[in-house]
Amino acid sequence: MGLEVVVEGLTKSFGRQTIWRDVSLTLPAGEVSVMLGPSGTGKTVFLKSLIGLLKPERGRVLIDGVDMVNDPDRKVYETRKRFGLMFQDGALFGSMNLFDNIAFPLREHTRKKESEIRRIVLERMEMVGLAGQERKLPGQISGGMRKRAGLARALVLDPQIILCDEPDSGLDPVRTAYLSQLLIDLNARIDATMLIVTHNIEIACTVPDNIGMLFRRDLVTFGPREVLLTSDEPVVAQFLRGNRHGPIGMSEEKDATALAAEARLSLPAARVPEIVxxxxxxxxxxxxxxxxxxxxxxxxxxxxxxxxAQEAILNSLLPPARDGRR
Ligand SMILES: Nc1ncnc2c1ncn2[C@@H]1O[C@H](COP(=O)(O)OP(=O)(O)OP(=O)(O)O)[C@@H](O)[C@H]1O
Structure with a gap:
């Protein structure tokens, strides 16, 4: 089963720029969580902090007794092997075919024989729907296939925690729907703890067990999906509706004057997504x-x-009626 990730009081700055402060949350073992947030709020910095690639100034990230922020590099490096990372662009080596790209972590970090490596790589390629594509170069396949190849590579070391940084970026809505299903199927097959960073409302509404949101240097909320999906916090409601009106502006934050001017206008209500x-x-x-x-x-x-949120959770636990509705 996946490992629990406990984040306590995490604060990260670059020079005088505070990215976020005092972030505390727990990724429950084996569950799927999503972190939302407008561009530039530090979601990628958060992922990198979980694996110890960036060092926050304060706080702890506890994984099976290891603190990824404060423990010695040797321990952090060992624990990092328990993660699978899926980057935005797949992060594949352009001159290697898909087989060699996906085999890379096995050849780099293990002493497995080539026959065993072949078995693992082909199995993972089958899991992500890339069977038969082993000889293709990254430049010869679509963006969606590159992402799935990145996911296959993230899986070869049997990770207990999987981090996906914007797995949907550059995908059309249909491919995004397939990817969402793939992530759920993957969770069913390997029971790993998963954290997905995305802007995609469709993924946020259909995939995770838990959802969090970063905004203005704070964690606005993190908890069961129903909490965020029923929230009336202005920033959450604006984000879910994809609306211009609210605290999120073009450069992340609107100033007080713009917000006051908006409040004086009577604006049409935007569609509120239902909990699906x-x-x-x-x-x-x-x-x-x-x-x-x-x-x-x-x-x-x-x-x-x-x-x-309580009502939505209780509704979700009711058996579906004959017509499929709750
Ligand atoms: N190594 C670094 N040195 C200095 N500043 C950095 C570094 N990495 C990230 N930043 C800054 O941290 C802020 C948050 O960046 P990050 O990439 O985490 O945002 P994000 O929420 O993932 O954005 P997006 O959704 O657009 O990918 C940005 O202002 C970025 O410029």
Missing amino acids: PQLEPSPGMPDRGAVNRRRERVLSMLAQLPPA
Whole structure:
């Protein structure tokens, strides 16, 4: 099963620019979480801090007893091997074919025989729908295929935690829907803890068990998906609706004058997305182990959640009616 990731009081700056401060959250073991946030709010910096590639000034990131911020490099390096990382562009080597790209971490970090490497690489390529494409170069395949190749490479060392940085960037809506299903199927198959950074509302509404959001140097919220999806926080509502009106501006924050002018206008209400059911694994896939664990966890915290989130959670636990509605 995946590992729990506990983040406590994390603060990161570059020089005088504070990226975010005092961020605390727990990625529950084996569950899928999404981190939302407008461009430039430090989502990628957050991912890099989890794996110890960037060092926040304050706070801890605890994974199986190792603190990725403060422990010696040797321990951090060992724990990093338990992560699988999927970067925005797949981060493939352009001169290597897909097989060699995906085999790279195995050849670099293990002493496995070539026959074993071949078995693992072909299995992971099959998992992400790339069977038969081993000899293609990254330049000869589509962006979506490159992303799936990046995902296959992230899987070869059997990671217990998978971090995906904007897996949907550059994909059309149909390919994004396939990718969402692939991420859920993957979670069902390997039960890894997953954190996906994205701007994509479709992914946020259908894939994760938990959702968080970074804005203006703070973690606005992190918790069961129903909390953010029913939130009436202006920044959350604006982000979910993809609306110009609200605290998020072109350069991340609007100044007080612009906000006051907006408040004086009476603006048409934008469409509020409904809570849609979370994706389930494809037919033939195992059930997700995370579902039962999450149900117990969320029910134990129910009384502390806002009323709208409580209602949405209880509705989601009801058996579907004959017409498929809850
Ligand atoms: N190594 C670095 N040195 C200095 N500043 C950095 C460094 N890495 C990131 N930053 C700054 O940190 C801020 C957050 O960047 P980050 O890439 O994490 O944002 P993001 O939320 O992932 O954005 P996007 O959604 O556009 O990818 C930006 O202002 C960026 O310029």
